[in-house]
Amino acid sequence: MICINCPRGCEMDVEKRDNGEVAVSGNACPRGEAYAKSELVNPTRMVTGLVRIAGMRKPLPVKTKTAIPKPKIDDVLFALHQTTVQLPVKIGDVIIPNVAGTGVDVVATANM
């Protein structure tokens, strides 16, 4: 597994033992171990994207406020595709609350 937390991209060996423990090696810092364990149990990702703005050709950039479960990515992208916002919008404004039932909000990443 390759750690994606920083540009170093450590290649890690991850082993799940019979007793359920997960052993991680090859990581240069603790974030790699935490990432590897998370990937095994509940992989998550931040999602960024664009939503339509009513009456404008330029879209609004948005992101999930925190990482969401990886299997929900398609549902989140579908929700972004279905959304049109009205201006004005400020950075951090909630655009889609509880997107796709994840418990995570989609927020604006630009002032428009």
Ligand code: SF4
């Ligand atoms: S283990 Fe640490 S140093 Fe290595 S890629 Fe991940 S965050 Fe970067």
